[in-house]
Amino acid sequence: MRIETPDHEAVSGKCGELAALVDRHTDGKGNGAHATAIDSLGFMRECEPDTAIRGVSEPLLAIVLQGKKAVLLNEETYQYGVAQYLVVSVDLPLGGCAVEATPEQPYLGFKLKLDPAQLCEIIAQTNPSINKQESVRGWFISDASPPLIDCALRLTKLLDAPQDIPFLAPMISSAKSITVF
Secondary structure, eight states, X not given: OOOOOHHHHHHHHHHXXXXXXXXXXXXXXXXXXXXXXXXXXXXXXXXXXXXXXXXXXXXXXXXXXXXXXXXXXXXXXXXXXXXXXXXXXXXXXXXXXEEEOOSSSOEXXXXXXXXXXXXXXXXXXXXXXOOHHHHHHTEEEEEOOHHHHHHHHHHXXXXXXXXXXXXXXXXXXXXXXXXXO
16 A cells, blocks of 8 residues: 655656657557667567566666556565565566556556666665665565656656667666665
8 A cells, every 4th residue: 555645746747748658669569678879778568467477587776667467476475566676686577567567558668777786785784774685585576766767757758769768777777876775
């Protein structure tokens, strides 16, 4: 359950802006994962619920922008929705599917591959009291903050300035600039 706060309303609005950009970049390209001109950045689009995807997930940050998603690890299922994110800190055999998606309102997601060494350093520095059970699991789901969505917006908007990608993308997508933990 989520308590509606001014922060949540601001994040939801920014997620709507980011969803519009992701929709523009994925519209007409079908369902599934979509690569971008930025190597570490990808988008997800699903127009129907329950299309299961299974595989080994590398370290990543995944933000739900529209719809809702379920993630499966062994026998456990977790759902997360708009303005929530998943961080996977190690390679894990995960399954997942969109649970809220229609052709008119597709599930839209933002996915950023993370460097494992930088991720471990950030977690150690910014969250020294991390729950041991969560650190053993290798992943967690949380509510997004306005600075996280701002960073995702800046990175996605960079796709409209391809000449700037080689210079700016590494600075924006660096795990050190994504201190959300």
